[in-house]
Amino acid sequence: MTKQTKWKTVLGLVLVVLAVGTLLFWEAEGREALLMEDVLIAKDEIKAGAALLPEMFRTVGVPGEAVAEEACRPDFEAELPNMVAAEAIHAGAQLTEKQLLSKDALPRSDTSCFVLRNNWLFMCTSSLRRGDRVDILSQDGKTRFGQFDVAYVKDSEGREVTDAGAGLRGFGETDGERVNPSAPVHHIEIRCEWDDYEKIKSYCEKDASAALILVRREVRQ
DSSP states (O other): OOHHHHHHHHHHHHHHHHHHHHHHHIIIIIHHHHHEEEEEEESSOBOTTOBOOGGGEEEEEEEGGGOOTTBOOGGGGGGGGGEEESSOBOTTOBOBGGGEEEGGGSOOTTOEEEEEOGGGEEEOOTTOOTTOEEEEEETTSOOEEEEEEEEEEEOTTSOBOOBTTTBSOOTTOOGGGOOOBSSOOOEEEEEEOHHHHHHHHHHHHSSTTOOEEEEEEOOOO
8 A cells, every 4th residue: 555545545534533523513512503592491380470480491402493482592591580470381391571470560469450430531542451551640740649550441331442353462562553442441440559549549539620641651572
C-alpha cells in the first residue's frame, strides 16, 4: 500500500467518524437546538384554582408547529408564584397564558356581586364584558371609588351582553376588537365588599343627578 493510499484510507475513516458523530449529535441535541422550541409543560395534573409554582412544570422542546398558542416559555417561571390555574391543566400539557389567572384578580372571600343600576350609569363603554376590570369615578371625575371586577353585564331584559355570534371575548382585547354587541348595556354587576358598594350607593342616591363613570382597564394580553 502506497503512502498516498494510506492517507486516503485514513481520510476516509475520519470522514466516516465525522459523519457518524454529526448524525449522533443531530439526533441527540442538534435537532432540538435548531428545530425545537422550549415550552413549559405540567408534570402532573393541576386542578382549576390551584396556586402555581415553578416546580410543578418542566421545560420540553417541541417542534415549532406544535407550540400551543400563547405557550409559556421557561423564562415565565418567575411569574408562576403570582398565578393560579384558571382551568384544569392536564399532565404533560403545554402551559399557556390563557390557562392562568393572576392571584390579584381573584375575588376575596368576603366579596359579593352588587348591581350598578341603569340610572346610576353616566358613562361606560359598550365593549364592557364579564371578567373586565373597571375604575369607578363620580360623574365629575373628582371621586374615585376604586377598581372592581365586572361580574355581569346585562341588557334591559336581564340577559348577559356578549358579542354577537362570538360568545365571551378575551379579557385582553381592546375596545376596538369588541365590535358587535348583542344588546346595549343596561346595568352592571360588580364584585366588591359591602363597604365599597355602600359608598357608591350613597353617592348615587344622594340626588337624582349623581351618576358614575366606568373606565375599562385592559388587562394583560
